[in-house]
Amino acid sequence: MVRATRVTNxxxxxxxxxxxxxxxxxxxxxxxxxxxxxxxxxxxxxPTLEMAFQIARVFGVSIDDVFNYPE
Amino acid sequence: xxxxxxxxxxxxxxxIATYVVYAIVVLGEVGRSSWATVPYAPLMLWAIGASVVAxxxxxxxxxxxxxxxxxxxxxxxxxxxxxGEYTGHWxxxxxxIAALLxxxxxxxxxxxxxxxxxxxxxxxxxxxxxxxxxxxxxxPAW
Numbered sequence: 001m002v003r004a005t006r007v008t009n010x011x012x013x014x015x016x017x018x019x020x021x022x023x024x025x026x027x028x029x030x031x032x033x034x035x036x037x038x039x040x041x042x043x044x045x046x047p048t049l050e051m052a053f054q055i056a057r058v059f060g061v062s063i064d065d066v067f068n069y070p071e
Numbered sequence: 072x073x074x075x076x077x078x079x080x081x082x083x084x085x086x087i088a089t090y091v092v093y094a095i096v097v098l099g100e101v102g103r104s105s106w107a108t109v110p111y112a113p114l115m116l117w118a119i120g121a122s123v124v125a126x127x128x129x130x131x132x133x134x135x136x137x138x139x140x141x142x143x144x145x146x147x148x149x150x151x152x153x154x155g156e157y158t159g160h161w162x163x164x165x166x167x168i169a170a171l172l173x174x175x176x177x178x179x180x181x182x183x184x185x186x187x188x189x190x191x192x193x194x195x196x197x198x199x200x201x202x203x204x205x206x207x208x209x210x211p212a213w
Binding site: 005031032033035036039042043044045046048051 | 072073074075076143144145146147148206208209210
């Protein structure tokens with residue numbers, strides 16, 4: 001059964017908190033395309049566990065601080 | 072638009088263009104004579120070859136226009152590619168089964184070859200549409 005992802009994130013807010021890090025800069029640090037960062041921010045794409053760790057590491061926080069999954 | 076998404080658009084456009092041209096030429100030949108005498112084999116091979124060559128040329132031109140984004144494919148592009156191929160795969164299976172049945176009942180090679188080519192075409196279009204949908208609306212979670 002195909003369904004939309006329920007994973008939400010606070011990447012946009014964290015980018016703003018980290019010196020207005022641009023999507024392109026974050027993409028560069030993650031080694032992905034800017035479109036992928038946009039898709040993740042908009043909740044259209046759930047990143048792999050490895051990418052989720054990388055994103056959390058860029059902001060110096062844990063995965064739980066970046067990504068949320070509703071009860 | 073990522074290079075992966077551009078590639079899908081190119082594949083879709085080329086697949087439709089080459090198949091439409093092939094269908095128009097073959098149907099024109101059928102109109103003039105009979106399907107039994109239509110030289111479909113060289114036309115089909117030309118269409119398949121032209122499709123491959125055109126895809127390479129257009130991809131090269133697009134990469135030359137935007138060299139910064141060329142060959143930039145990440146894990147999302149790979150997942151979308153797999154999703155699209157998986158979606159289009161069932162058409163190929165159905166086409167293979169249909170070709171098998173046509174062969175069993177000894178239908179002319181013309182119909183078997185064209186049925187298989189049609190299955191490849193529909194499969195590639197369906198796969199491309201699924202990929203573009205995943206790029207635009209998001210990759211579905213299973």
